[in-house]
Amino acid sequence: MMDIDQNRERIRAERSLQLQADLAAQNRQREAQADLYRSLSQQRIGDKSLPVCGAASGGGLDGRTGYWYGKDCRSR
Structure with missing residues (x-):
């Protein structure tokens, strides 16, 4: 019975770590997209x-800068 509980806890911990890794990857992707949009808006x-x-x-x-940025627009 104790082995089953330990196994469940290990699985929960692994899922939690995977969720954290997925969220971190999503945040990095969002930041990269924001950096791209910011750069494009500044260039325009x-x-x-x-x-x-x-x-x-x-x-x-x-x-x-205090200016808005986006995909299909210019900063100012």
């Missing part, structure tokens, strides 16, 4: 053919 500054990024641009607010 002054391109009048694209709208200025805003809260609905699907990116975020760059805390360093």
Whole structure:
């Protein structure tokens, strides 16, 4: 009976570690995407053919510059 409990606890611990690893990978992917969008938006500054990024641009607010960034827009 004790072996069954220890085995269950080991399985729970392994699942927990896997979930943590998955979340960390998702966070890294999200950060990489945000960095890409931030960079693209900065490169497009002054391109009048694209709208200025805003809260609905699907990116975020760059805390360093105070400007919004997104996938298909320019920073300012």
